[in-house]
Amino acid sequence: MSPVANVFRSTLSAVEVHDSxxxxxxxxxxxxxxxxxxxxxxxxxxxxxxxxxxxPDRAGNLSRWSS
Numbered sequence: 001m002s003p004v005a006n007v008f009r010s011t012l013s014a015v016e017v018h019d020s021x022x023x024x025x026x027x028x029x030x031x032x033x034x035x036x037x038x039x040x041x042x043x044x045x046x047x048x049x050x051x052x053x054x055x056p057d058r059a060g061n062l063s064r065w066s067s
Contacts, residue, residue, distance in 0.1 A: 021065070030057035034065060 017028050038055035053065045
């Protein structure tokens with residue numbers, strides 16, 4: 001029996017980084033890297049749409065974001 005690969009692809013696009021996301025000194029590039037390589041994206045609410053994202057920054061450290 002051959003192994004089955006799980007494939008995950010995010011469809012989030014054109015993400016705007018708000019000033020509040022920068023208050024901890026995280027570079028925009030790390031935020032975008034986390035989104036591009038996310039392990040999990042969960043719907044966190046509506047009006048406006050909100051998402052919880054878990055993914056690595058450019059150094060491989062796990063990051064958690066909400067939008």
